[in-house]
Amino acid sequence: MSSVFEVAPQEELLYSIAADGKRRFMHPVVRKGRYWGIRRTIAYALVVLFFALPLIPVGGAPAMLFDLATWRVHLFGATFHPTDNLLLVAFGFGVIVTVFFVGSTFGRVWCGFACPQTIYLEFLFRPIEAWVEGGPTNQRHLNKQPLSARKAAIKATKWALWIVLAVSMAATFVAYLTGWSALVHGLTTNPQAWTGALFTITALTGLIVFDFGWFRDQMCTIACPYGRLQSVIADKDTILVAYDTARGEPRMQPKHQLAGVAAGDCIDCGACVSVCPTGVDIRRGLQVECIGTAQCVDACDEVMRKLGRPTGLIKFTSERQQQGGARRIWRPRNLAYLGLMAVAWGTLGALVFTRADALVEVVRGGREPYRMLTTGEVANQQRIRFTNQLDEAQRFEVTIANPAGAALVLSESPIVVGPEAVVMVNAVTTVPRALFRDGQATVRYLITSDHGFRQELDFLLLGPFGTAGTTP
Numbered sequence: 001m002s003s004v005f006e007v008a009p010q011e012e013l014l015y016s017i018a019a020d021g022k023r024r025f026m027h028p029v030v031r032k033g034r035y036w037g038i039r040r041t042i043a044y045a046l047v048v049l050f051f052a053l054p055l056i057p058v059g060g061a062p063a064m065l066f067d068l069a070t071w072r073v074h075l076f077g078a079t080f081h082p083t084d085n086l087l088l089v090a091f092g093f094g095v096i097v098t099v100f101f102v103g104s105t106f107g108r109v110w111c112g113f114a115c116p117q118t119i120y121l122e123f124l125f126r127p128i129e130a131w132v133e134g135g136p137t138n139q140r141h142l143n144k145q146p147l148s149a150r151k152a153a154i155k156a157t158k159w160a161l162w163i164v165l166a167v168s169m170a171a172t173f174v175a176y177l178t179g180w181s182a183l184v185h186g187l188t189t190n191p192q193a194w195t196g197a198l199f200t201i202t203a204l205t206g207l208i209v210f211d212f213g214w215f216r217d218q219m220c221t222i223a224c225p226y227g228r229l230q231s232v233i234a235d236k237d238t239i240l241v242a243y244d245t246a247r248g249e250p251r252m253q254p255k256h257q258l259a260g261v262a263a264g265d266c267i268d269c270g271a272c273v274s275v276c277p278t279g280v281d282i283r284r285g286l287q288v289e290c291i292g293t294a295q296c297v298d299a300c301d302e303v304m305r306k307l308g309r310p311t312g313l314i315k316f317t318s319e320r321q322q323q324g325g326a327r328r329i330w331r332p333r334n335l336a337y338l339g340l341m342a343v344a345w346g347t348l349g350a351l352v353f354t355r356a357d358a359l360v361e362v363v364r365g366g367r368e369p370y371r372m373l374t375t376g377e378v379a380n381q382q383r384i385r386f387t388n389q390l391d392e393a394q395r396f397e398v399t400i401a402n403p404a405g406a407a408l409v410l411s412e413s414p415i416v417v418g419p420e421a422v423v424m425v426n427a428v429t430t431v432p433r434a435l436f437r438d439g440q441a442t443v444r445y446l447i448t449s450d451h452g453f454r455q456e457l458d459f460l461l462l463g464p465f466g467t468a469g470t471t472p
């Protein structure tokens with residue numbers, strides 16, 4: 001094989017690239033050890049959640065629905081509106097600091113144990129491949145064979161099953177944005193009006209099949225920014241998977257071991273490399289391509305048990321521990337992230353639990369800032385927007401709390417707003433001219449509803465400068 005990387009030896013290349021520049025496809029062996037069991041439980045629980053959340057009704061809506069038609073988010077019975085922007089900011093900040101906390105404390109545990117890329121690839125797409133083509137050895141053997149009717153039939157079956165799975169994932173994703181009932185009803189009764197959804201399902205299906213069928217580990221080693229971020233947020237105490245060099249070296253296969261010649265515990269069996277979904281040889285030290293699946297830990301533990309030696313030649317540890325120090329779980333960096341997490345999630349919780357039954361906003365209306373009436377009063381036009389955050393209709397009333405002498409006329413009163421609906425009404429507030437100071441006067445509205453909602457809201461009215469009788 002000719003090498004196109006004359007300046008870079010094979011061990012310095014990405015594991016997914018061969019020395020001739022071609023793609024090296026990974027066919028990892030599965031070792032059903034302790035960590036694999038934990039990963040499988042988490043994986044299938046998350047897969048079930050993904051498919052179930054848009055299907056399970058809670059409070060009249062799916063448990064999770066990001067409704068594009070109405071720009072509302074339904075989460076486990078609660079409904080959020082675009083006006084809940086503070087909630088969104090707290091949520092976004094919470095997610096960011098949580099990523100930093102998890103990454104700095106537990107390393108790539110997210111990648112290995114909970115990331116959709118790992119879960120769907122290792123626990124759905126690869127098992128389908130193994131079911132149709134056989135294990136890694138059979139897969140390699142089949143790939144090397146010239147095209148034949150048998151090979152074409154096997155490959156077609158595998159890709160057909162993958163496409164079915166990808167369509168169901170893509171349709172579920174779209175159902176998170178439309179709801180299953182609306183999606184099915186729209187596609188079956190008026191597909192022309194649902195071409196956007198159809199296009200999205202088709203495009204997503206293509207992307208999913210491309211990713212899990214072909215791109216695979218390259219998503220983690222080349223495309224995903226989280227791996228790069230991880231190198232920034234990790235420190236010497238971050239948990240990682242590492243090989244115990246002091247114990248393992250010099251590695252030596254049993255057939256080469258001689259009495260009196262020092263040999264480490266590593267028997268150079270290659271089991272840890274053969275199981276790695278990104279092709280990493282963890283014995284070469286810490287590497288950015290390691291996504292923390294712990295498959296090599298399971299594989300090596302199995303080998304050690306067979307040899308009657310202690311397990312843990314490859315294990316979860318930290319760089320400091322590797323160098324003989326004691327690992328510190330809590331240090332200033334992750335304590336700071338934890339503090340920020342508490343602030344973010346605490347704020348979100350407080351906002352959710354103190355969320356009012358309605359949002360009322362008053363904005364200026366009309367083309368002119370104010371109008372002088374023949375009665376000597378000053379009139380301001382407004383628009384009042386009512387957002388009902390309950391799943392029942394509310395009747396709102398607006399009155400003026402102060403100043404005395406001010407009057408309010410609404411385009412409709414009481415204002416009936418349907419469940420989770422928004423209604424805008426026109427208003428005119430009239431105030432005696434004598435109340436204006438420097439062209440301004442403040443009015444306080446009292447808004448109440450038949451569901452106990454009550455809010456006082458100040459609004460700055462515009463009017464003439466000077467006192468009555470002078471030129472405005």
Ligand code: SF4
Nearest residue numbers: 266267269270272300
């Ligand atoms: S599985 Fe363990 S013994 Fe085998 S090569 Fe890897 S580190 Fe060495």
Ligand code: SF4
Nearest residue numbers: 276290291293294296
């Ligand atoms: S080196 Fe080990 S922990 Fe890292 S990705 Fe490979 S198998 Fe998983």
